[in-house]
Amino acid sequence: MTTSDTLEAKPFGGHKPAPATLDFLATRHGLLIDGVWTESAKGERIETVDPATGLVIASVAAGDASDIDRAVAAARRAFEGAWGRTTGAERSRLLTKLAQLIARDADLFFELEILDNGMPAALSRMIVDGAVDLIDYYAGAARRIEGTTTASPEHLVAFGGEALTYTTREAVGVVGQIIPWNVPLSMACLKLAPALAAGCAVVLKPAEETPLSTLHLGKLIQEAGFPNGVVNVVNGRGETAGAALVAHPDVDKIAFTGSTEVGRLIVREAATTMKKVSLELGGKSPVVVFPDADLDLAGPGVAMATFFLQGQNCMAGTRIFVHEKIHDALVERIKAFAGAMKVGHGLDPTNQFGPLISAGHRARVLQRIEEAKASGAELVLGGAPLDRPGFFVPPTIFTRTRPDMKVWREEIFGPVMSIQTFGDEDLDALARRVNDSPFGLSGSVWTRDLSTAHRMAARIRSGHVSINCHGAVASNIPFGGYKESGWGREFGREGLDLYLETKAVTARL
Known part of the structure; x- marks a missing residue:
């Protein structure tokens, strides 16, 4: 043979x-x-x-x-x-x-x-x-x-x-x-x-x-x-x-x-x-969703910001800031979209979500998930390895996260989303929270208000910001980071x- x-x-x-x-x-x-x-x-x-x-x-x-x-x-x-x-x-x-x-x-x-x-x-x-x-x-x-x-x-x-x-x-x-x-x-x-x-x-x-x-x-x-x-x-x-x-x-x-x-x-x-x-x-990119956002667009869009390539990409939007008025509605949409993603081998064209790169990397991601659970974050989806060959970890979503949690601050490079809410504070106050990170690679803003979109994009300290989409890269668009992102x-x-x-x-x- x-x-x-x-x-x-x-x-x-x-x-x-x-x-x-x-x-x-x-x-x-x-x-x-x-x-x-x-x-x-x-x-x-x-x-x-x-x-x-x-x-x-x-x-x-x-x-x-x-x-x-x-x-x-x-x-x-x-x-x-x-x-x-x-x-x-x-x-x-x-x-x-x-x-x-x-x-x-x-x-x-x-x-x-x-x-x-x-x-x-x-x-x-x-x-x-x-x-x-x-x-x-x-x-x-x-x-x-x-x-x-x-x-x-x-x-x-x-x-x-x-x-x-x-x-x-x-x-x-x-x-x-x-x-x-x-x-x-x-x-x-x-x-x-x-x-x-x-x-x-x-x-x-x-x-x-x-x-x-x-x-x-x-x-x-x-x-x-x-x-x-x-x-x-x-x-x-x-x-x-x-x-x-x-x-x-x-x-x-x-x-x-x-x-x-x-x-x-x-x-x-x-x-x-x-x-x-x-x-x-590295990156720990912010995603800011305002109360007037189109939730039918933002639901799958925010989900893919995190779960694209199983979260194994430097521009992954894993810190989600969502206005308190729409928090529950958006989380339900993200959960429904991510939970319906078909997991499996990439040679099957119907699969949308693949494995992590190695057994060692899977172990590191799972450790971060357990740390988040222990620190008080609320798990609403995923959070456990899949019982199948390969190095699969399902889409995982945490709400009620705090700024001091590792799951919120550190790059995990895996399919782990962390969500916090914001209220009616002004854009400068919100931007201080958004920019409270050593990273500054990418980010996105979701709103129907053109003025809010551009004003918020201007305040995000990242080399790349998208509006009503995430990670909009192309051959002609410069890409790189502020701060510790490069x-x-x-x-x-x-x-x-x-x-x-x-x-x-x-x-x-």
């Missing part, structure tokens, strides 16, 4: 993946370094698990510091060689080709994201389509990297001379990129596309839990025609490969998405070599700026 036959015999939630997916899973996956797929220096490997079943579905090479050294050296050679002299038009053509290849292999990516991460089918399809759009967006941006002209220093002109002063935008150099496990393909493309548009060379470390779609993306990068060494993919654990990448003296910039705790460690280490850092970190903005023009330096040139004529 072949490895592919063995995989095919596994249940996959009762659904059979496509032959191309089974063949991919059966492949012995390595590291992409300088255009060659290779084993790690020590021969170590990591097993990948389907979180909806708990079964091992693939094995990938696990790199360490020596593999990072090889990858960084390859990226440096590429950056200082022909790649560093490419035009924006050339980079644009390569990115356009890559977008076309992702679209061609959309079905494979669709199943890999489900099997590796556990996400529902509808979300996986959206992620794959979004990856194509994101690469296309930065393919266009590569042609629009421009400098400016400005007035020359007065002291040069004052002595009878003439001068020309202009600026150019140049690639930062060799970039280390570390991505999380919650939306693997999206995160890989969000990091790679602007870096490649700018002309950087990259060492990319996927999350050890979800490397599969990034590995196939690496193959498509080669097929698109990017030169060897421009993109290197080194799987590995954070404490080995990730730490080595951050500490490497020949890396010019680190781009990281993940927890605030790890972000702090990266900042401390990066300070020793003064490399540039951009960080998209440094810098991704997506949009601002995402490209993260990978560019500005040089001023003055010539006395």
